[in-house]
Amino acid sequence: MNASDPRIVLTVIAAVAAGAALYLCWLRIRGMPRPRMAVLLGLRALLLSLVLLAVLSPQIRRTFTAARPAPLMVLVDTSQSMMELPTEGTSRYDEAVAALLQGPLAEALRRCEVQWLLTRDGTERVEALPETPEPHANSNLQAALSAPLRREHGRPPVACLLVSDGADDTNRPPARVAEALGAYGAPVYCLGVGSSDPVADVAIAGVVAPETVSEGQRFELRALVRAAGLEQSPVTLIAREDGRDLQTLTLEPGQAERRAVVELTAGAPGYHRYVLEARAEATEATAANNRRSVVVRVEPAEARLVWIEGSPRREYAFLRRLLLRVEELEPAILLRKRRPAEFWRDEGQPAAGSLSGVGELRRYRAVVLSNINAGALGSAFVEQLAEYVAGGGALAMLGGPDAFGAGGWAGTAVAETLPVRIAPGEGLLADGLSVTLSGDSELARALRESGIEQWERLPLLQGMNAVGGIRGGGKVVLQSVAGAAPVVAVGRHGAGRSLAVTVDDTWRWQQSPSADDHSRAAWEALWTGVLGWLIAPRSERQVVLDTGRDVWESGQIARAEIYVTDEEMRPLSDATVRLEIDGPDGEQTHLAEATATPGAWMVTLQAGLPGEYRLRAIAERGGEMLGEDARSVEVVEAVGELLHAARPEVLEAIAEATGGSYLPLERAEEMAELLPLEPLTQERTVVLQPTRTIAFFVLLLLTAGADWLLRRRWGVG
Amino acid sequence: MRKLAIITISLAFVLASAACAEEAVGRLKYGGGGDWYANPTSLPNLLAFAREHANLDLPQREVTVEPGSRDLHSFSFVHLTGHGRISFTPAEARNLREYLLGGGFLHVDDNYGLDESFRIAVREVFPDRDLIELPFSHPIYHCLFSFPGGLPKIHEHDGGPPHGYGIVHEGRVVLFYSHNTDLGDGWESAEVHSNPEEVRRQALRMGTNLLVYALSR
Numbered sequence: 001m002n003a004s005d006p007r008i009v010l011t012v013i014a015a016v017a018a019g020a021a022l023y024l025c026w027l028r029i030r031g032m033p034r035p036r037m038a039v040l041l042g043l044r045a046l047l048l049s050l051v052l053l054a055v056l057s058p059q060i061r062r063t064f065t066a067a068r069p070a071p072l073m074v075l076v077d078t079s080q081s082m083m084e085l086p087t088e089g090t091s092r093y094d095e096a097v098a099a100l101l102q103g104p105l106a107e108a109l110r111r112c113e114v115q116w117l118l119t120r121d122g123t124e125r126v127e128a129l130p131e132t133p134e135p136h137a138n139s140n141l142q143a144a145l146s147a148p149l150r151r152e153h154g155r156p157p158v159a160c161l162l163v164s165d166g167a168d169d170t171n172r173p174p175a176r177v178a179e180a181l182g183a184y185g186a187p188v189y190c191l192g193v194g195s196s197d198p199v200a201d202v203a204i205a206g207v208v209a210p211e212t213v214s215e216g217q218r219f220e221l222r223a224l225v226r227a228a229g230l231e232q233s234p235v236t237l238i239a240r241e242d243g244r245d246l247q248t249l250t251l252e253p254g255q256a257e258r259r260a261v262v263e264l265t266a267g268a269p270g271y272h273r274y275v276l277e278a279r280a281e282a283t284e285a286t287a288a289n290n291r292r293s294v295v296v297r298v299e300p301a302e303a304r305l306v307w308i309e310g311s312p313r314r315e316y317a318f319l320r321r322l323l324l325r326v327e328e329l330e331p332a333i334l335l336r337k338r339r340p341a342e343f344w345r346d347e348g349q350p351a352a353g354s355l356s357g358v359g360e361l362r363r364y365r366a367v368v369l370s371n372i373n374a375g376a377l378g379s380a381f382v383e384q385l386a387e388y389v390a391g392g393g394a395l396a397m398l399g400g401p402d403a404f405g406a407g408g409w410a411g412t413a414v415a416e417t418l419p420v421r422i423a424p425g426e427g428l429l430a431d432g433l434s435v436t437l438s439g440d441s442e443l444a445r446a447l448r449e450s451g452i453e454q455w456e457r458l459p460l461l462q463g464m465n466a467v468g469g470i471r472g473g474g475k476v477v478l479q480s481v482a483g484a485a486p487v488v489a490v491g492r493h494g495a496g497r498s499l500a501v502t503v504d505d506t507w508r509w510q511q512s513p514s515a516d517d518h519s520r521a522a523w524e525a526l527w528t529g530v531l532g533w534l535i536a537p538r539s540e541r542q543v544v545l546d547t548g549r550d551v552w553e554s555g556q557i558a559r560a561e562i563y564v565t566d567e568e569m570r571p572l573s574d575a576t577v578r579l580e581i582d583g584p585d586g587e588q589t590h591l592a593e594a595t596a597t598p599g600a601w602m603v604t605l606q607a608g609l610p611g612e613y614r615l616r617a618i619a620e621r622g623g624e625m626l627g628e629d630a631r632s633v634e635v636v637e638a639v640g641e642l643l644h645a646a647r648p649e650v651l652e653a654i655a656e657a658t659g660g661s662y663l664p665l666e667r668a669e670e671m672a673e674l675l676p677l678e679p680l681t682q683e684r685t686v687v688l689q690p691t692r693t694i695a696f697f698v699l700l701l702l703t704a705g706a707d708w709l710l711r712r713r714w715g716v717g
Numbered sequence: 718m719r720k721l722a723i724i725t726i727s728l729a730f731v732l733a734s735a736a737c738a739e740e741a742v743g744r745l746k747y748g749g750g751g752d753w754y755a756n757p758t759s760l761p762n763l764l765a766f767a768r769e770h771a772n773l774d775l776p777q778r779e780v781t782v783e784p785g786s787r788d789l790h791s792f793s794f795v796h797l798t799g800h801g802r803i804s805f806t807p808a809e810a811r812n813l814r815e816y817l818l819g820g821g822f823l824h825v826d827d828n829y830g831l832d833e834s835f836r837i838a839v840r841e842v843f844p845d846r847d848l849i850e851l852p853f854s855h856p857i858y859h860c861l862f863s864f865p866g867g868l869p870k871i872h873e874h875d876g877g878p879p880h881g882y883g884i885v886h887e888g889r890v891v892l893f894y895s896h897n898t899d900l901g902d903g904w905e906s907a908e909v910h911s912n913p914e915e916v917r918r919q920a921l922r923m924g925t926n927l928l929v930y931a932l933s934r
Contacts, residue, residue: 186921311772312932314740314793318820320933321889337861339772348932350860401774511819513787 009437011056018048029716036714043707050700053691060688067681068390072112073148073157073186076129077119077164077193079139081641083132085165085199087285092193092646096163097129099668108672111679115157117162119255139641141168141650142177149184150661158676159187159660163317165194166647169640174653187660189675190378191668199258202280203289205257209274212297213266215363221262221294222561225278228643230248231256239264240275251278266298269363273632288637292551295632300330303535304364307333309346310357310371310402315379318465318507319370320346322527329535332358341376347701357383362386366534370505371400373407374414386413390494394534399429400504404465419474420467420500432460433503434481441475441490443499443533450525456481456521459514465502473624478526487524494545495628499534542566543578543627545617552607553638562592562617564626571599576619579603583613583635607635739774740932743782744824747797749804749838755828756789756798759904766904766921767928771861775928789816791916794931795823798901803838810841816832817842817884817891821932826901829874835894839884848882848894858920859882859889861929862922868895869919871903871912889934893927900924 025044083648090098099105117123119136121146141164149160168175181188181277205224212220227235235251239262251258264274275293299695307323309316312335322621325333334353335346345353355377361367361384374382389395397403397418405426409415415422436458437447455478467486470476474491475485489500506526509519544563552558560579564572577592585608592601613633620628648664655662661674690696710716737760746753762778767773779796782789785808789795795816797803805813817823825835839848851857851867858864858881868879879898883890902910903920912920 309933311774312929313774314820315934317793317931321820336772337929338770342772344860349854350856507820509819511790511816513790515790515819536737656924 003096005411007056010647011052012157014052014055018045018052021048032714032716036710040707040710040716041713043216043219043703043710047700047703049709050696050703054696054700057691060690061685062688063683063685065681065683067679069111069113069679070116070158070677071156072317072675072677073108073115073117073160074109075119075123075145075148075160075162075164076119076457077139077141077144077162078133078136079119079141079165079168079641080135081139081165081167081644081646082193082361083135084642085094085194085285085644087200088285091103092165093133094190095665096193099665100129100163104669105672106676108675112677115148117148121448122147124410135640139168141166142170142171142172142179142181145181145188145654146184147189149181149186157186158680159189160658161189161191161671161675162651162654163191163324163665164191164651165644166192166650167194167641167644169260169644172652172692174647177650178657181654182659184655184658186658187676188654188658189660189671190651190655190674191671192646192648192651192664196648197644198228198644199285200282201285201289202227202230202235202278203639203643204276204292204323207276207292207294209294209296212299214299215266215269217266219264219266219296221264221274221276222277223260223262223292223676225251225258225260227253227256227258227280229256230280230282230284233280235278235281237262238277239280241267246274268360269298269300269342270360271632272296273634286392286639286642287554290638291636293634294389294625300363300365302331303328304332305366305368305531305535307368308372308377309333309335309371309374310344310373310400310407311336313371313400314398314507315398315504317368318510318523319527319595322524322531323347326528326531329531332364334358336376341378361385361393362391364393364589365536366394366396366480368396368398368534369403369414370396370398372408373402374409374412376402379412382412382414386417389414389496389498391418392495394497394499394536396499396530397689398535399465399502403504404467404500404502406465417493417496418500419471419489419498420486420502421469423468423469424467428463429466429485430463433464433487434460435478436460436481437477438479438484441477443488443529444475444477446529446532447477447525450521450529452518452522454518454523455522458519459508459512461503461505463503463505465504467500467502479519488530490519492542492625492627494625497533499530507570542572543577543619543629544616545615545631546630547615547631547633552633552635554607554610554635554636554641556607557615558605558607558633560592560605560615560617561595562603562619562629564599564601564619566626571597572619572621572626573598575601575619575626577601577617577619580616580618581605582611582616584611610635610637626649636695647697728909732811739789742776742779742928743789743792743795744779745795745797746781746783747786747799747805747838749805749834749914750800750807751799751801751803751831751834752800752828753797754801755800756909757903757904757908758909759798759901760796761922762906763904763924765924770908770922771925773925773928778795781875784813786812789813790819790821792816792821794901794928795821796826797827798826798831800828802834804834805838805841810838814842818886821891822927823892824927824931826872826894826899827894827896828899828901829863829872830887832926833891833895839892843884843892846884846886848884848892851881851883851893853881855890856894856934857883857930858923859926860933861926864923864926866901867918868898869903869916869917869923871878871920872899872900890930893930895923903923 116126204225205226208222232253237249237260240249273295277291333346334343345351385458402635410424412423437455474489476486478488509523542565546561564575581588581591590603590681592603616630618628652662798869853867867879880896882894884892900920
């Protein structure tokens with residue numbers, strides 16, 4: 001403070017002014033009685049002092065020292081492995097709670113400002129630790145710990161105490177879990193719960209089987225069985241189909257991982273689901289992972305074909321000779337020798353036969369309806385035929401007076417499968433007919449590659465079945481020169497294929513007045529091509545559905561990949577692909593998303609309720625069906641973290657990365673000493689200004705009021 | 718436009734004729750002086766019987782065809798009968814052979830007295846093949862009606878059992894020769910030879926088997 005300080009100058013001036021004011025006041029009241037004069041002078045002096053203080057506004061500084069409990073965050077892992085392990089005795093969670101709520105650590109925590117947190121999708125703050133919290137599935141230790149540490153508001157904790165077994169379902173390496181946690185600046189002290197010994201459990205880790213086998217073929221199912229913690233216990237492996245035990249193997253004790261080979265014989269053609277189940281003699285954590293299934297498709301041993309012929313006729317005689325000549329083709333021929341439906345087997349010695357005698361259609365690669373009317377087959381068989389095509393079979397309808405519309409096929413389920421339209425009442429067209437090769441279908445290309453040219457030059461055919469043109473997705477292979485009516489057409493329906501031949505006298509290319517070597521070669525090329533197209537193996541599917549494994553755990557995020565190609569097996573990228581799912585959850589349809597891989601689509605979904613699901617992938621392009629594929633998937637109960645042994649190394653890594661410490665739960669008492677639990681102290685300085693208080697203001701008013709009132713009463717002007 | 722063309726053509730042709738679907742049956746008009754035209758009612762009767770008792774699309778009557786004609790190749794089934802001499806020119810023999818090996822079928826029925834001449838003539842057609850007697854188990858005797866004892870005996874002729882011979886090509890009988898039975902007589906109308914009805918029926922059944930065999934093998 002110096003002389004130039006305005007406050008000093010102001011104080012001096014005020015003091016002089018106050019002295020002058022008191023002197024003037026004394027001059028006015030000096031005649032009054034002495035007591036009154038003393039009161040009035042005292043009041044005036046007080047008033048002037050108060051005014052002077054108000055003008056100068058002096059400040060008073062005071063310093064305090066405060067202490068408060070240390071804020072501590074306690075995070076308790078409530079994942080499935082904490083809540084449900086071990087399977088017998090006290091759970092890891094209960095052990096953790098006991099350590100936190102009793103003993104020296106509990107005493108230490110009571111001196112702190114504890115914030116209790118449970119791991120959830122992130123974390124959940126609770127007032128106190130619940131007795132039995134809901135186990136947390138899909139746990140992620142790093143994510144759960146990051147959420148509370150990443151506090152942007154409020155006071156940061158002095159430390160975090162994590163009580164966990166260190167296991168989560170990400171199964172990340174310790175360094176990955178601890179990664180980045182140190183950046184939050186809060187030391188994490190870890191108490192490790194549970195044993196790091198393997199959890200006693202038997203599981204089938206994997207099953208390998210061939211995708212496709214032939215009927216009657218011997219094949220192997222190779223299984224990898226894990227007996228963690230049960231190395232000294234034998235395991236029984238049972239192979240089943242449709243609830244029927246096929247084989248039982250005993251896997252001798254000795255190792256945790258045991259390999260088993262189940263030899264089986266392929267049954268009837270179709271899809272077969274084989275179930276493998278492992279049984280342990282000792283108690284294990286869960287039986288949900290003891291069963292696995294695999295689907296194997298059984299193909300007919302030979303390229304079997306059913307030929308249903310409407311009547312003995314020259315076209316049939318020629319075709320039958322070809323049928324019996326084709327190598328590796330096993331035809332079953334039913335020839336109708338009397339109407340309406342007396343069928344004979346005709347592939348060898350003639351013998352009475354029947355439609356039912358051919359057995360299940362799925363045993364055959366193709367069915368040929370050669371000039372046979374729908375009524376002769378019966379509605380039930382017609383329905384079976386349509387289902388057979390939709391399920392992946394190949395069907396051909398050959399012309400004649402009992403085929404297509406003339407054969408009563410319009411409006412039937414089979415008509416929907418054919419590549420040509422059939423209208424009721426469509427009969428036969430009788431006129432000389434020459435044909436020409438058309439289109440770029442697989443069969444048309446095969447015919448071109450056969451070297452046959454000038455199809456138009458072939459002997460005239462004498463008529464054809466009237467059809468209403470090509471159906472959506474159908475492709476013409478041969479057509480009439482006049483009118484471009486389809487003579488041979490191919491198409492797809494469902495997972496299968498269909499073919500139509502609308503003429504019935506191609507034998508004229510073999511034997512007629514104008515037949516020659518060229519026409520005979522054309523006949524041979526046509527029908528060899530047709531038969532080859534019909535009995536081509538199903539592996540040439542344009543749509544392939546791949547679900548990876550055929551067993552998913554409930555709640556698991558699963559992927560279904562769908563591969564789509566054109567007829568030349570080139571990947572297609574402009575298709576529309578959908579996945580239909582039918583299972584215990586009901587029916588669902590998912591639109592597949594194209595991936596970066598050309599021709600590959602993907603559907604990501606979450607496995608629902610346990611049970612069997614049928615997945616059907618369907619691909620279309622420009623409204624045209626390209627094909628479909630189907631697979632069965634079994635959803636089993638989730639095993640979750642039931643097999644997770646404790647991972648103290650994860651907790652050690654977290655403690656190290658954050659500057660905390662790790663101790664096993666048995667040493668929880670020591671943790672009380674390690675934690676930074678000393679109360680926090682803080683010095684505070686308070687600045688007081690009495691003249692800025694209401695009390696000062698009131699005192700000023702009262703003094704001034706009293707001065708004014710007494711002056712008036714005692715007659716002072 | 719394309720659809721319109723199809724419809725137009727369809728209307729023009731619809732149900733024009735079913736003739737194209739019928740199997741052509743011929744009678745072989747051979748040379749040598751034999752009565753190739755014998756048993757005139759036989760084939761119409763057989764065709765009628767076969768249409769009635771089997772699921773065959775057959776014409777009302779047969780068509781006469783010469784062995785050297787290219788038209789021969791249009792026929793699904795050709796019948797040859799007679800009592801006398803038969804001969805083929807080399808061109809006829811070649812055409813007949815080509816027809817049979819190409820998928821045709823010839824039934825030769827000895828109407829009595831044809832055997833010696835036919836066996837010589839068939840050598841002209843198939844110099845490298847022999848007529849072999851077919852076993853009773855052959856499909857030709859069982860493909861619709863069953864003849865466990867082989868050919869039925871229709872006429873006595875020289876007595877003795879009837880014989881069925883065949884020329885076989887790639888497992889298929891392309892020529893069937895019925896000897897010492899006279900199936901054609903059995904196919905004739907009842908008043909022609911006064912055969913018992915059962916005998917006629919047996920002949921017609923065997924003839925139907927020949928047609929079924931020819932149209933399915």
